[in-house]
Amino acid sequence: MARIAGVNIPTNKRVLISLRYIYGIGPANAKVICEQLAIPEDRRVNQLTDEEILKIRELIDREYRVEGDLRRENAMNIKRLMDMACYRGLRHRKGLPVRGQRTHTNARTRKGKAVAIAGKKKVTK
Numbered sequence: 001m002a003r004i005a006g007v008n009i010p011t012n013k014r015v016l017i018s019l020r021y022i023y024g025i026g027p028a029n030a031k032v033i034c035e036q037l038a039i040p041e042d043r044r045v046n047q048l049t050d051e052e053i054l055k056i057r058e059l060i061d062r063e064y065r066v067e068g069d070l071r072r073e074n075a076m077n078i079k080r081l082m083d084m085a086c087y088r089g090l091r092h093r094k095g096l097p098v099r100g101q102r103t104h105t106n107a108r109t110r111k112g113k114a115v116a117i118a119g120k121k122k123v124t125k
Helices: 015-021 029-036 052-064 068-082 086-093
Strands: 003-004 007-009
Touching: 003 015, 003 052, 007 015, 029 052, 068 086
Parallel strands: none
Antiparallel strands: 003 007
């Protein structure tokens, strides 16, 4: 397995697809990386030479913010919003949808499992 940016990318897949396993590199960035290094799109990772893997690793380290750095930056952005106590920060803090979605129905991904309302117990005589 080739290890790039701290991630073991799959060897039996095409380079274009394997690069997407790195957090912060999507389809567009993967295509740009392959074009810059003149790697054919249909090439598999196990067909790459050590020099090509080294070139990919150096290019990603030099020009892209990926994995831990990107995750840390995103977390700091959310923390900044929460510290400011702006509307978006309050929504993050409460675990509700942030981007204007409705919450009367749906929004179960953010709100969690639905909790039934506890009703009055029937008194039997």
